[in-house]
Amino acid sequence: MTTCADIDWSLYSPRVRATLLFVRRDGRLLLIRKKRGFGVGKVNGPGGKIAPGETPMEAAVREVEEEVGVTPTGVRARGTLSFVFVDGLTLHVAVFTATGCVGEPTESDEALPFWCDEAALPYDEMWADDRVWLPALLAGADVDLRAVFDGDTLLDHALTVSRGAPWPD
Numbered sequence: 001m002t003t004c005a006d007i008d009w010s011l012y013s014p015r016v017r018a019t020l021l022f023v024r025r026d027g028r029l030l031l032i033r034k035k036r037g038f039g040v041g042k043v044n045g046p047g048g049k050i051a052p053g054e055t056p057m058e059a060a061v062r063e064v065e066e067e068v069g070v071t072p073t074g075v076r077a078r079g080t081l082s083f084v085f086v087d088g089l090t091l092h093v094a095v096f097t098a099t100g101c102v103g104e105p106t107e108s109d110e111a112l113p114f115w116c117d118e119a120a121l122p123y124d125e126m127w128a129d130d131r132v133w134l135p136a137l138l139a140g141a142d143v144d145l146r147a148v149f150d151g152d153t154l155l156d157h158a159l160t161v162s163r164g165a166p167w168p169d
Contacts, residue, residue: 003156004146007084014082014092019060020047021096022137023072027118029138030101032067032111033125043125046111047093056094064098068113069106074099079143081133086150095143128154136161 022045023030046067050059081093105113123131133143141161148155
């Protein structure tokens with residue numbers, strides 16, 4: 001399986017369910033550098049696995065609080081990311097945005113948080129798919145991505161965008 005067409009997505013059953021939540025404030029995004037676990041060393045939005053009994057939104061808020069010590073406000077579901085890795089890992093990510101947060105980000109054992117200007121996102125330090133769907137999300141679209149990876153290498157992707165509510169400036 002090296003292309004999205006190789007996968008019967010009607011049978012897709014992810015082994016891992018997780019979240020990402022992007023907080024926006026004054027033209028900047030709250031990002032993290034992962035210090036451990038899946039994606040260690042990469043830059044991304046805060047997020048993590050959905051615990052049994054949690055909704056994706058509850059998990060997204062909890063993960064932001066645990067990883068960076070802030071409580072996101074104005075949280076809204078914005079899409080999904082479905083990944084298949086050639087080593088067998090399947091991962092489904094619910095994507096959320098927030099219009100702000102309560103508190104100031106602080107480092108944890110999982111993440112080093114930082115604010116980044118949206119016009120200067122460090123895509124070279126992020127997962128390769130981020131440059132495919134994140135610009136659409138920042139422009140106000142809701143996203144649905146399907147992607148195939150071999151380790152860190154993006155082999156193929158299919159992106160569907162739909163008109164979402166724009167983020168307030």
